[in-house]
Amino acid sequence: MIRPAVAADAGWIADIWNGIIADTLVTFTTVPKTPDAVAQMIAEQTVLVADTQAxxxxxxxxxxxxxxxATVEHTVLLSRTARGQGIGTALMQALITEAQDAGHRVMVAAISGENPPAVAFHAALGFQMVAHMPQVGRKSGRWLDLILMQKVLTGVHDGDALPADRV
Structure with a gap:
């Protein structure tokens, strides 16, 4: 059900992302994602997808x-119809494993204060709130809070070196 993204996934990933950019305060960005930009992201970093395009x-x-x-920030986005079905949890569990296997120590979630379900979702995955930054973002004429949560990844120890290509 969860697999690495390929360039052919870029169009539907951009569609999901752009719907969220246009219609919500979940992300502070207002700049749409192009399929080419998403394909470039797929080529340069870890991107996992639900094979149902959800x-x-x-x-x-x-x-x-x-x-x-050794610290990474993640993004997890679902289509409206896919929410509440466990797909986000499956994606995140696989993503956490990928980050651990790559030698990363901490994963950070930067969450809009307008998205309490995302805070609960991350807490259920073991993320801890480390900061609440009032009114640091602006979108749709509103000042928005940013909530930072982090998860220390298991299996990664103090003093462990990242592979040379990760430094």
């Missing part, structure tokens, strides 16, 4: 610089 999950760098190399 959703996707990805992670990438949390911040630039070698000191943050």
């Amino acid at each position: 959703g996707f999950a990805t992670f990438g760098p949390f911040r630039s610089g070698p000191g943050y190399a």
